[in-house]
Amino acid sequence: MGKQYQGKIESVDLRGVSCPVNAIMAKRAIEVLGEDEHIRLLLDAGESLIRAVRSIKDAGYHIVKSEPLDNAVAIVAGKGKTACRP
């Protein structure tokens, strides 16, 4: 852990958004990013997180960091592996 990211990272709060809408919204949020940008997504822990991560991975996007919150998880995701700047 402890990676740093360049530029400002926006957050999208998808807590309380049910499946599969949360997964669709997570994917869309990444879709509009530039190649080296990231976004921070807040997702409910459990099945919601699993569904969202599966659809992010299926779309070919990458998660570069994750941190647990209360009953939720914040993930930082971007379009490609190259977008990750340690």
Add this chain to the structure above:
Amino acid sequence: MSGKTLDQAALKKTGMMRQVQPDYYVMRLKAVGGDMNVLQLARIVEVAEKYGRGHVHLSTRQGIEIHYVNKDNLEAARVELAEAGVEMGACGPRVRSVVACPGAETCRLGVIDTKAMSREFDARYFKQDMPAKFKLAVTGCSSNCTKANENDIGVRGAIEPRWVADECTDCGLCVSICPLEAIGRRDGDDGQGSDYHYAIDEAACINCTICTSLCPTGAWAVGRKGHTVLIGGTMGRKPRFASVLKRIVESDEEVYALVDASISWYRDNGLKKERFGHTIDRVGLEKCKEEIIGKAVSGKD
């Protein structure tokens, strides 16, 4: 001939059960792993129209039942079904139809070939007499769609993850995504030359594929792949969840040896009408597991 003069035990053995209505029977059909082809389905439709009341009932164990068949038509209906390859199921104290989920053949999450294994179980054990009813289920992964742990014997597809230091970006996702919270990050090298490592609490892990399929970089690899064999599950009047007999059994042959040994142990130890799980509780789980695994290893019946 009245219902009372028919041999009810013999009828149950061939999947026919007396209804509340005098002279009427339920015909329980066999569908191994819930599978049937359309020609078989068409024949079931014909028979249900001709001898039943034009409807069927889907059982909770993936079977089809034709209700309201008069006792005088049971044999004719059975023969017409058999001509299309539709076999009768089983009732009473014996091995019932084997249930299975679609498994690796079509399901993205499937780890094992559930269809092949359920057919093999059917060929080996179907209708064999037991101390009480005996149910087998095969489920392709830890999602457990066929509820393996509610069956006398359940087989569940399983993987054992292995952490690969070189692939890991230390993103931390696996810690949050494991449904059993079985993954932890530890300081220090685990022998792969990294100053940290991720480790699994094996007692908590259910051998699902969540970490191996969702790690963004493939750092959770599938170490071993196989079957978790569960024994002694039952629902009904006195429910009991199955106990793990053995995890990650890699070869099909070893699974069959364990199931053979379990069935043989139950026949030796089970009281009449006592379900397998209740025999296990009466004798003691550890003793039972030791004896079954011993039998399976030695190949003794």
